[in-house]
Amino acid sequence: xxxSIDNLVVLFYDxxxxxxxxVLGELEKIDDDCDKHGIxxxxxxxxxxxxxxxxxxxxxxxxxxxxxxxxxxGDIENExxxxxxxxxxxxxxxxxxxxxxxLDRLVKEGKTLAVLFYDxxxxxxxxxxxxxxxxxxxxxxxxxVFVKIDNPDEAKEYGIEKIPVLMYFEKGIPMMYEGxxxxxxxxxxxxxxxxxxxxxxxxxxxxLDMLIDKMPHVAALFYDKDQKKSQKVxxxxxxxxxxxxxxxxAFVKIDNDAEAKEYGIDTLPALIYxxxxxxxxxxxxxxxxxxxxSWLIHQKRHSEIADITDEILDKLIDSVxxLAVLFYDxxxxxxxxxxxxxxxxxxxxxxEGITLVRLDNKEEAKQYGIDHLPTLIYFENxxxxxxxxxxxxxxxxxEWLVEQMxxxxxxxxxxxxxxxLIEEHEYVVVYFSGRCEEGQECDNILExxxxxxxxLDETxxxxxxxxxxxxxKKHNIKTFPTLVFFRNKxxxxxxxxxxxxxxxxTWLTDEDTLxxxxxxxxVNSKMLEKILSENEQVVVFFYKEGDxxxxxxxxxxxxxxxxxxxxxxxxxxxxxxxxxxxxxxxxLPALAFYRNKFRKIYTGDLMQEEAILEWVLDLSESTPDxxxxxxxxxxxxxxxxxxHLAVFFYDDKCESCEQILExxxTIDDDTDKHGIxxxxxxxxxxxSEIGIFSFPALVYYETGVPIxxxxxxxxxxxxxQWLVEQKNDDDDDDDDDDDDDEDDDDDDDxxDDEDDEDEGDDDNDxDDNDDDNDDDDDxxxxxxxxxxxxxxxxxxxxxxxxxYEPYKCCPTTVKKGTKVAKMTPAKxxxxxxxxxxxxxxxxxxxxxxxxxxxxxEKSSAVSTEKSSKGKKxxxxxxxxxx
Numbered sequence: 099x100x101x102s103i104d105n106l107v108v109l110f111y112d113x114x115x116x117x118x119x120x121v122l123g124e125l126e127k128i129d130d131d132c133d134k135h136g137i138x139x140x141x142x143x144x145x146x147x148x149x150x151x152x153x154x155x156x157x158x159x160x161x162x163x164x165x166x167x168x169x170x171x172g173d174i175e176n177e178x179x180x181x182x183x184x185x186x187x188x189x190x191x192x193x194x195x196x197x198x199x200x201l202d203r204l205v206k207e208g209k210t211l212a213v214l215f216y217d218x219x220x221x222x223x224x225x226x227x228x229x230x231x232x233x234x235x236x237x238x239x240x241x242x243v244f245v246k247i248d249n250p251d252e253a254k255e256y257g258i259e260k261i262p263v264l265m266y267f268e269k270g271i272p273m274m275y276e277g278x279x280x281x282x283x284x285x286x287x288x289x290x291x292x293x294x295x296x297x298x299x300x301x302x303x304x305x306l307d308m309l310i311d312k313m314p315h316v317a318a319l320f321y322d323k324d325q326k327k328s329q330k331v332x333x334x335x336x337x338x339x340x341x342x343x344x345x346x347x348a349f350v351k352i353d354n355d356a357e358a359k360e361y362g363i364d365t366l367p368a369l370i371y372x373x374x375x376x377x378x379x380x381x382x383x384x385x386x387x388x389x390x391x392s393w394l395i396h397q398k399r400h401s402e403i404a405d406i407t408d409e410i411l412d413k414l415i416d417s418v419x420x421l422a423v424l425f426y427d428x429x430x431x432x433x434x435x436x437x438x439x440x441x442x443x444x445x446x447x448x449x450e451g452i453t454l455v456r457l458d459n460k461e462e463a464k465q466y467g468i469d470h471l472p473t474l475i476y477f478e479n480x481x482x483x484x485x486x487x488x489x490x491x492x493x494x495x496x497e498w499l500v501e502q503m504x505x506x507x508x509x510x511x512x513x514x515x516x517x518x519l520i521e522e523h524e525y526v527v528v529y530f531s532g533r534c535e536e537g538q539e540c541d542n543i544l545e546x547x548x549x550x551x552x553x554l555d556e557t558x559x560x561x562x563x564x565x566x567x568x569x570x571k572k573h574n575i576k577t578f579p580t581l582v583f584f585r586n587k588x589x590x591x592x593x594x595x596x597x598x599x600x601x602x603x604t605w606l607t608d609e610d611t612l613x614x615x616x617x618x619x620x621v622n623s624k625m626l627e628k629i630l631s632e633n634e635q636v637v638v639f640f641y642k643e644g645d646x647x648x649x650x651x652x653x654x655x656x657x658x659x660x661x662x663x664x665x666x667x668x669x670x671x672x673x674x675x676x677x678x679x680x681x682x683x684x685x686l687p688a689l690a691f692y693r694n695k696f697r698k699i700y701t702g703d704l705m706q707e708e709a710i711l712e713w714v715l716d717l718s719e720s721t722p723d724x725x726x727x728x729x730x731x732x733x734x735x736x737x738x739x740x741x742h743l744a745v746f747f748y749d750d751k752c753e754s755c756e757q758i759l760e761x762x763x764t765i766d767d768d769t770d771k772h773g774i775x776x777x778x779x780x781x782x783x784x785x786s787e788i789g790i791f792s793f794p795a796l797v798y799y800e801t802g803v804p805i806x807x808x809x810x811x812x813x814x815x816x817x818x819q820w821l822v823e824q825k826n827d828d829d830d831d832d833d834d835d836d837d838d839d840e841d842d843d844d845d846d847d848x849x850d851d852e853d854d855e856d857e858g859d860d861d862n863d864x865d866d867n868d869d870d871n872d873d874d875d876d877x878x879x880x881x882x883x884x885x886x887x888x889x890x891x892x893x894x895x896x897x898x899x900x901x902y903e904p905y906k907c908c909p910t911t912v913k914k915g916t917k918v919a920k921m922t923p924a925k926x927x928x929x930x931x932x933x934x935x936x937x938x939x940x941x942x943x944x945x946x947x948x949x950x951x952x953x954x955e956k957s958s959a960v961s962t963e964k965s966s967k968g969k970k971x972x973x974x975x976x977x978x979x980x
Contacts, residue, residue, distance in 0.1 A: 215264075
């Protein structure tokens with residue numbers, strides 16, 4: 099239908115879901131109107147189909163115009179609003195917004211695409227978008243589908259660091275526009291040139307990595323555009339570009355010497371064929387294009403174990419999670435026999451997600467301690483394990499490899515592998531077993547130690563075993579079995595009972611065991627997270643491995659490690675790849691002081707260790723900020739872990755923020771008493787994701803769900819009342835689970851007494867006798883849940899419309915005789931979640947006033963809006979109307 103109908107609307111729904119069926123009933127009313135406008139309306143109850151378009155919540159509506167999807171993010175129960183939106187889509191010619199799943203689908207289908215990666219909250223992005231809207235029609239005429247996407251993670255996959263950026267895709271191959279995006283005519287000419295010219299696309303190394311990851315068949319010509327031979331080869335290979343397209347092989351070229359060397363290519367030009375990320379180097383004559391084409395088609399049609407170089411092996415170990423490598427000698431008949439047997443399980447391994455390759459390189463084998471060929475080594479997350487069984491029994495090999503992948507096992511390694519592990523990893527535990535046969539005591543101990551491998555893996559500690567004894571002897575280990583813990587290459591021998599795995603685990607994870615006296619410990623990201631969560635005060639030095647300046651700084655910082663330890667301040671360092679992005683650091687190197695996960699970054703000279711020590715000790719002894727400032731990483735952890743969290747969002751440009759913060763500091767102790775953690779953040783990106791586009795703003799997170807405050811932030815008492823009200827409403831929800839009623843009474847005595855409805859208040863008289871300055875009156879109402887709140891919307895794959903505003907929800911007392919629908923238990927877990935009510939939805943929508951023209955609150959009795967479940971659930975005092 100998507101392929102054959104120009105204007106198609108699809109309702110993704112769940113036949114067992116009440117909300118879905120209610121929405122379906124409403125949409126039946128506009129089916130005829132859609133037909134009149136030439137819009138075909140269909141429905142589908144299919145979990146996988148929904149997920150393939152990035153839809154996690156049903157019911158949901160997607161409009162397809164000439165196969166291009168556009169997700170409806172308005173009120174799905176308002177059929178008139180939906181019809182208006184659909185007709186608007188017909189009449190308006192704009193660049194469609196897509197999710198990352200939709201973009202991947204369009205690219206995979208080989209559509210000719212122009213994709214604008216942009217930020218909806220960025221002014222430059224909006225200017226560019228406005229200009230590019232002018233050439234959307236011309237792109238349609240050329241057969242180029244123009245879409246836009248606001249997703250920084252998807253942009254990074256294509257090597258995009260700064261946005262806006264325009265990319266052109268043809269048959270899945272990306273090309274980046276380098277010109278000025280605000281000059282739409284030049285953009286159009288470039289797109290037209292790309293579309294009409296039939297040549298092998300030139301790509302960057304990031305794009306090559308992306309293509310290898312996303313496309314099953316890629317042929318890459320590594321060349322030098324200034325070299326005559328490269329130009330001659332390129333001219334010949336242009337002749338088979340179309341044939342490669344017809345065989346679904348993406349053909350690209352790349353002028354990048356460094357990238358070529360990563361694959362072991364020293365002379366250019368050279369061609370590598372990638373099948374499911376595995377590289378195959380072509381060793382024929384590149385000027386004979388027909389022979390090359392035959393080789394490419396043969397590689398695609400016939401699955402065989404890839405023959406790789408040592409450089410490619412290093413690259414695969416870094417990039418492939420589950421990798422099996424056969425070290426062999428291609429001149430040896432026995433090795434070839436083993437290879438032929440393993441070819442029989444290549445497809446089975448592929449189904450399990452295990453990549454099998456072969457390497458004919460004795461010198462590389464020796465680096466892993468391999469003296470006899472053939473030998474099979476399995477790598478999981480870069481950690482090697484040697485297969486000790488019969489390689490001619492392919493079924494036994496298959497069983498062993500699958501077991502390695504699916505279960506936690508202590509890998510067996512050689513001395514050479516062990517040396518590399520100790521050199522490269524911060525924490526390595528080694529079980530030196532000596533000569534050990536199955537059923538012996540050493541084997542039984544090892545079997546028991548397998549029980550703690552998972553726990554150690556979670557803390558970033560690698561556990562291996564070896565029968566080799568040469569390294570053990572170097573560390574004066576003479577009795578076997580023995581357990582040794584290498585911390586930053588420093589060995590520590592376990593003196594306890596090896597039969598008690600719990601005692602071993604306790605010893606290995608104990609802080610005293612992990613620390614090395616007089617040295618700043620190097621930790622990995624897993625251990626860093628553990629230390630920050632378990633210790634009150636921690637100093638962390640973040641740096642890039644191999645940076646000479648950082649090494650000098652570390653030497654200076656070693657001088658103050660003991661002083662910090664005396665004050666019970668942990669001092670650690672970390673250099674994991676991507677650590678700066680993970681911890682939202684402005685640059686590397688950087689020094690940060692953490693107190694209970696909250697951090698402060700040092701801004702002085704990192705070579706002045708005395709000044710740093712003074713700064714650390716001052717922070718350690720000082721009273722922390724009443725409302726702690728948090729970085730993105732910490733804030734995300736708090737949102738996930740803390741049940742009741744208040745976040746004050748602000749920025750440096752906000753003139754009133756400082757004064758408001760001073761006022762809010764006065765209620766921090768009160769929020770603590772009520773079990774609400776209060777923090778502040780300048781993370782504008784996270785704020786925009788929940789519908790906040792101006793500052794200051796206050797958001798209360800309840801088990802990760804954001805609720806926005808819609809009051810005067812300068813009145814700290816009302817802020818406190820509102821926060822307490824939100825938390826107590828949540829507590830009431832928990833209490834309601836124990837009530838034995840389905841009515842809306844409060845006494846839970848099983849009778850619907852009039853006293854349950856009439857509580858002696860004057861809520862419905864329409865007047866407003868409460869004087870605004872009487873905070874005592876307000877505090878009496880703090881627990882009654884009579885305040886409005888705002889829900890902010892927006893999410894990973896949704897782009898807020900700049901004209902939208904956060905949605906306001908207000909309660910009203912339930913009238914006598916009001917019927918409340920019974921709650922329905924959730925259906926199968928693997929189905930998409932039901933679309934949330936407006937109080938929970940994510941994209942921001944227009945605020946609807948609950949006041950009439952005179953400024954008074956409207957009575958719920960005359961409300962024409964549809965009702966939905968309120969925050970207090972089905973048995974609380976209020977039901978929400980919006």
